Amino acid sequence: MKKVYLYKKFERFWHWSQTLLITVLIFTGFEIHGTTNIIGYESAVNLHNIAAWAFLVLIVFAIFWHVTTDEWRQYMPTLNNMKAQLDYYLIGIFNNAPHPVKKRTLSKLNPLQRVTYFALKVIIIPAMVISGLLYMYYNDAFIIFEIENLDWIAWVHTLGAYLLLTFLIVHIYLITTGHTLTSNLSAMVTGWETVDDDEVKELVEEAIEETGLKIKVVNDNPEEHQKLKNLVVKAMKETEDKVNDDKLKGQKEKKNKKNKK
Amino acid sequence: MKRAIILFLAIVLSANLIYSADTLPDFPLVNYTLKINRNEKPSVKHSKFEILQQPFENAHELTKACLSCHTERDKEIMATSHWNWERSEQMKGKGVVPLGKKNILNNFCIGTMSNEKTCTRCHIGYGWEDKNFDFSDPLNIDCVVCHDQTATYLKEKGQAGYPKESVDLNYVAQNVGPPTRNNCGICHFWGGGGNNVKHGDLEISMENPGRSIDVHMDIEGENMSCVECHKTEKHNITGKLYALSSEDKNRTYCIDCHTEKPHKDRILNEHIVRIACQTCHIPVYAKQNATKMIWDWSTAGRLDDNGNPMHESDADGNHNYLSIKGNFVYDDHVIPEYMWFNGTANHYLMGDKIESVPLQMNTLYGKYNDRDSRKNGDAISKIWPVKVHRGRQIYDTVYKTLIQPKLWSPEKGQGAYWKDFDWDIASELGMEYVGLQYSGHYDFVETEMYWPLNHMVSPADQSLKCIDCHQREHSRLHALTDFYLPGRDFSPVAETAGVSLILASLIGVAFHAFCRIFLKSKCDN
Structure with missing residues (x-):
């Protein structure tokens, strides 16, 4: 068993703050919607609005982080391996087949995650923010924009809430489909994800290729650590020839330049 | 972990700051001095004036004495609707109309015309018996009905506004002052022929109300009189009955003192844009004594075995049948009905055709989507609490008009319904008096009259809560379906x-x- 560092501090903070806020928003939102009557309408409205503003502040931070770290590229949808990933969830997972898409620092999301999170970030969350703000400032919208009906604002907001709740259900379930039941969860808590032995070599090779050994690989066990170190050295030697190749060299220099920037 | 929690709290805190950025003081109050900060000692003792010590032969002489010092006040009085019982109002589609008792009917005692001598017991004058009353004679003004501080001044029944013989005019004259709740209430509590019959939110309990009946008039609280809200200059009293006014002018508003942002909470203040203050702050009316909800004239005229008029009462002791008036339904602690209202209204005027049933005696204008009327200068429509009084009253089946019957006369045999119980003669005499045709054929038609509520304001802790409207099943606003209400829809x-x-x-x-x-x-x- 080896571990790779997948989720940086801010990422984890952002994820769990978002979890808390979305939970509060869903809980209070359905109270405001009239579905439940648990904490009282007034408290629900106040909590909902405070959580909404906190969520907006968090979104501003998150956008800043994603842009400055280039992490936003992780969410660009791709069709590569899409079929393999679907096949895995629909067939392979029941036969103990390996995950078709390996997690790595520069590509930690599988194609299904990419398209789902992309839709969340580009469609659902913005729809919720815009409809939410119109809802919150409806009287001003009524006067300024001459919006004369709250109906569709409310419908969009409600439908978005149902979609988010659906996402939450599936998301919570899918985190149990990692290497072990809790490995995905603990990765999001600690940042480190456990990966298979035979994945490591592959990982390291790719890491060397892509980043010039930017990945940190550690292990608690000194013996294991040494073994891993040897593995890394071996992998480096094995890839030496490739590195000497002009094409790859050029790529490496390009990456290095970029990193220096 | 620690840093993460601190950062998260910082975000929530800043969110809270954004959310409550325009939070206001808890209880803003303007244009009002609390009683505790006032010096209200009167500067004049009327008992020291010789002219008020003379024995008054009659009420006119008392008025003469008043006017001998308070010159010019008669002209102020004569310009008021308290004197004329009418005022010029702009009505949509009808232009400027002198709106008043001469051309408006209601679904209580129907109308004053041909019945003046009893109705004018509540006129601020003496001698309005019929059309010949002289509105230009200052000595016909009754000053003391509004200014008596002794609560001993009472007008006689059926005597066109003259006081009872038992009244000591000297005593009254020497004890005058600004109108008290009693002065206003002696007429405004008793409209429609009994306590709280008409308004539902104005009745005798408000002479000495507790906090939950009316938070402003609470005798152990601010103990406000009527004229502290209905501010008066030159006898022109601000505020007028919404049920009897078609133009949105000369109003008394809550925001005059409480400002446009009276709550600490931004969202509550947002509600003011479309919800009248009264809607949340008058959760029930008729808080002590019952008010009349239904009046069915069609059953009137049933006499007892000896041929005498009779009465029957309900379990609470309120009349539910009177031979002279028909059947009633009273109710107390009534939950208002809610309607969109922009401050303007239409009125059934005498002679108008009945076009739909139930006939609306006064149509409150307003709806959720009111852009058109706002473009024509109307105020934005708000949700108002309304007492709806439902009636069945006499109309002409041929001309399709409501009938003004002659109801009252001092003696039998003069054609008044309350003495002779003959609708045909009463209708003929009444309609002749108002100058309208009567075909000789009558029946009874359902009518509704709408009384937007303004009084019996509850303390904040007893006002409506969010959930009273924002809920699926039993929302107070269930009848207003022309807009999306969160929590309900x-x-x-x-x-x-x-x-x-x-x-x-x-x-x-x-x-x-x-x-x-x-x-x-x-x-x-």
Whole structure:
């Protein structure tokens, strides 16, 4: 068993703050919607609005982080391996087949995650923010924009809430489909994800290729650590020839330049 | 971890700051000096004036004495609707109309015309018996009905506004002052022929109300008189009955003192844009004594075995039958009905054709989507609490007009319904008096009259809560369906789609999990 560092501090903070806020928003939102009557309408409205503003502040931070770290590229949808990933969830997972898409620092999301999170970030969350703000400032919208009906604002907001709740259900379930039941969860808590032995070599090779050994690989066990170190050295030697190749060299220099920037 | 928690709290805190950025002081109050900060000692003792010590032969002489010092006040009085019982009002589609008792009917005692001598017991004058009353004679003004501080001044029944013989005019004259709740209430509590019959939110309990009946007039609180809200200059009293005014002018507003942002909470203040203050702050009316909700004139005229008029009462002791008036339904602690209202109204005027049933005696204008009327200069429509009084009253089946019957006369045999119980003669005499045709054929028609509520304001802790309106099943606003109300409304399409989505995901997840457990254990074996 080896571990790779997948989720940086801010990422984890952002994820769990978002979890808390979305939970509060869903809980209070359905109270405001009239579905439940648990904490009282007034408290629900106040909590909902405070959580909404906190969520907006968090979104501003998150956008800043994603842009400055280039992490936003992780969410660009791709069709590569899409079929393999679907096949895995629909067939392979029941036969103990390996995950078709390996997690790595520069590509930690599988194609299904990419398209789902992309839709969340580009469609659902913005729809919720815009409809939410119109809802919150409806009287001003009524006067300024001459919006004369709250109906569709409310419908969009409600439908978005149902979609988010659906996402939450599936998301919570899918985190149990990692290497072990809790490995995905603990990765999001600690940042480190456990990966298979035979994945490591592959990982390291790719890491060397892509980043010039930017990945940190550690292990608690000194013996294991040494073994891993040897593995890394071996992998480096094995890839030496490739590195000497002009094409790859050029790529490496390009990456290095970029990193220096 | 610690830093993460601190950062998260910082975000929530800043969110809270954004959310409550325009939070206001707890209880803003303007244009009002609390009683505790006032010096209200009178500067004049009327008992020291010689002219008021003379024995008054009659009420006119008392008025003469008043006017000998308070010159010019008579002209102020004569310009008021308290004197004229009418005022010029702009009515949509009808232009400027002198709106008043001469051309408006109601669904209580119907109208004053031909019945003046009894109705004018509540006129601020002496001698209005019929059309010949001289509105230009200052000595016909009754000063003391509004200014008596002794509560001993009472007007006689059926005597066109003259005081009872038992009244000591000297005593009254020497004890005058600004109008008290008693002065206003002696007429305004008793409209429609009994306490709280008409308004529902104005009645004798408000002479000495507790906090929960009216927070402003609470005798142990601010103990305000009527004229502290209905501010008066030159005898022109601000505020006028919404049920009898078609133009949105000369109003008394809550915001005059409480400002446009009276709550600490921004969202509550937002409600003011479309919700009248009264809606939340007058959660029930007729808080002590019952008010009349239904009046069915069609059953009037049933006499007892000896041929005498009779009365029957309900379990609470309120009349539910009078031979002279028909059947009634009274109720107390009534939950208002809620309506959109922009401050303007239409009125059934005498002679108008009845076009729809129930006939609306006064149509309150306003709706949720009121852009058109706002473009024509009307105020934005707000949700108001309204007392709806439902009646069945006499109309002409041929001319399709409401009938003004002659109801009152001092003696039998003069054609008044309350003495002779003959609708035909009463209608003929009444309609002749107002100058309208009567075909000789009558029946009874359902009518509704709308009384926007303004009084009996509850303390904040007894006002409506969010959930009273924002709920699925028993929202107070269930009748107002022309807008989306959060908590009450939903789109069946969005709801079905959303719930199906949730169910599908739950079933999918459960099925997937089941397969994983079941098939994996099979594989492992």
